[in-house]
Amino acid sequence: MLRESSNAADNEIDLHDITEGYRHDTDIEHAELLMGFAEAVARRDENGTSAHRQKMLELMGEPATVDAAAIAAAFHGFVRLADAIGIPYEGAAGGTDSTELRDEIGISDFYRAQNA
Amino acid sequence: MADNPYPNSPYDIRSDLSSAHEAALAGIARPGTWLTGEQRVWIAEEVRNARNCPACAELKKALSPDHLSLEHTSLGNLTPAEVEIVHRVVTDPGRLSERWCRGHIDDGMLEGEFVEMIGVIAVTMIMDTFAFGLGLPVAVLPEPAAGEPSRYLPPGARREAAWLPIVEPGDEVPEDGPLYATPTAGYIQRALSMVPQSKRDYWNLAGAHYLEGGQVYDFGNSARAISRPQIEIIAARTSALHQCLY
Numbered sequence: 001m002l003r004e005s006s007n008a009a010d011n012e013i014d015l016h017d018i019t020e021g022y023r024h025d026t027d028i029e030h031a032e033l034l035m036g037f038a039e040a041v042a043r044r045d046e047n048g049t050s051a052h053r054q055k056m057l058e059l060m061g062e063p064a065t066v067d068a069a070a071i072a073a074a075f076h077g078f079v080r081l082a083d084a085i086g087i088p089y090e091g092a093a094g095g096t097d098s099t100e101l102r103d104e105i106g107i108s109d110f111y112r113a114q115n116a
Numbered sequence: 117m118a119d120n121p122y123p124n125s126p127y128d129i130r131s132d133l134s135s136a137h138e139a140a141l142a143g144i145a146r147p148g149t150w151l152t153g154e155q156r157v158w159i160a161e162e163v164r165n166a167r168n169c170p171a172c173a174e175l176k177k178a179l180s181p182d183h184l185s186l187e188h189t190s191l192g193n194l195t196p197a198e199v200e201i202v203h204r205v206v207t208d209p210g211r212l213s214e215r216w217c218r219g220h221i222d223d224g225m226l227e228g229e230f231v232e233m234i235g236v237i238a239v240t241m242i243m244d245t246f247a248f249g250l251g252l253p254v255a256v257l258p259e260p261a262a263g264e265p266s267r268y269l270p271p272g273a274r275r276e277a278a279w280l281p282i283v284e285p286g287d288e289v290p291e292d293g294p295l296y297a298t299p300t301a302g303y304i305q306r307a308l309s310m311v312p313q314s315k316r317d318y319w320n321l322a323g324a325h326y327l328e329g330g331q332v333y334d335f336g337n338s339a340r341a342i343s344r345p346q347i348e349i350i351a352a353r354t355s356a357l358h359q360c361l362y
Contacts, residue, residue, distance in 0.1 A: 001335075001348045019356045028345045038350045041249045042357040044167070050251055063341035066127050069249030071340070071347050074325035075354035077242040077318070078304060082360055083209040084201075084234045086217060086279030087303035 030060060034068060041072045121255035122247070136324035137246075137255060140239050143317040145258040148236075149268050150228040150311065153260030156236050158193040160257050162202045163240040165191050172207040181211055197225055198233065205237050210359030217279045227280050228269060228311055235314030239321055246325070273310045283309040297329050305329075326351070 021039070022032045033055055040048030056065040081087075121137045122129060144160050147153045166172060171186035178184050181204070190199040197220055204212060221227055247254045272287030283292065284306065285299040292312045296305065308315035323329065326347070331339045338344040 001351065028349055029343070030346065031349050034342075034346055034350050035353045037249070038353040039357060041245060042354055044248065046248075046251075049249060053249070053251065060342070062127055063130070066129055066133075066250065067340040067342050068346075068350060069246055070133060070325040071342075071350045072249055072354055073242045073246035074322050075351045076245040076358075077238040077322055078326075078351075079355055079358040079360040080205050080209045080238045080241055081234060081307045081318070082304060083212045083358070084205050084217065084237075085231065085282075085307040086212075086214055087282075087307050088277055089303075 030056070033059065037068060038072050041069075042076075121243070122252050125250070125252055127250055133324045136321045137243055140243060140317065140321045141255055141258055143320075144236060144239065145260045147261060147263035148232050148265050148311070149313055150226060150232045150265050151236075152265060153263065155194075156232075157257055157260045158191070159198070159202060159233055159236045160240040162191055162194055162199060163206050163237055164244065164254065165189070166203040166206040169203055169207070172203050175204075176208050181208055182213075182216070197223060201230070201233055202237060205234065206241065214279045221280075227275075228267070231280055231308055231311045232314050235308050235311060235318050239318055242321055242325060268312070270310065270312060277303065278307065281310045282306045283312075 022035045033052060037049065037052035037056060039045075040052050053065060053069075056068060060068075082089075119138070120134065121141060122134070144156050145153050146156070148156055151159070166188070169189045171188045174186055175181045175184055188196075188199050188203045190196075190203075194202065201220060204216070217230070220230060244254045268291070270283045270287075270292045271289055272283045272292070273281040274284075274287075275281040277284075282303075283295060285296045285301050288295045288309075293316065295309055295312055295315065305315075305319070308318055319329075326332075327339055331337070335344060338347060340347060
């Protein structure tokens, strides 16, 4: 989804940053801030979440901050559905994902560990 | 319908999102397909309790959660198997396995009960994580509504692609109610289909948070106040931190 939407918007991003954390410049606006917010929320880091939220409010405004929180929250649901029901990942992203990409950025390792 | 879940929010929460939370809260308290309203509220309460469970913290640190036998600290309303499911799904979803899942079924839990539990857990996680992200108190869970579960089992549900049965697009019957807008619905949209009402409850909330069905593959546009790549960078990083492709 990220790759497809970045292509559509003509944005560049190193997909390794998704599995390893933000390290490379990207032209997705506020990418580092948004990833930091997602990380703080996932770790239930109250101070970190608050700091990122304040920065988002300053730089991006209130509707964007609310939607960023909404998106992060949504994926705390999606991952639990996928992992608890054991659905296959083939066909994710409308079938646009590829085995090569999953291997390259390390996503396949998640599943190797899960099925070990 | 429940009252405004976030009456003291300093933020203007868009109305469709607020309405989806109100509906989700009411849905949790309603008798389900396999669980009573009381059981469903207990599950949501246990989701909140799981975050402070010392056993879960130990399991999370362990090399493998399958080799430790620790007792979860629960609120005391659910069975030990139900507590284990809630706590593991909440605190360590990336290391769930088919053996773990099917073990609960082999031990007597009905597949529909399991699937419905996951639906309630996921809905509660979305609502509570949203509140956490905005620094708001979690929404107050409503009193459970009286009534018996319908125990409706879709005739098209079968276990093939996933650990639990799903209704594949094309296998639904009118009695299931609306399940798929398109025959190409991804597996994430099929995951709860064995319990059609749970699927509808989940997606009513998830769609308001992320994107509605028709918007998901429209990569060039964003229906939200952030761009589509911004949406997906949050989504992808969140999933990666949970060791999940989705």
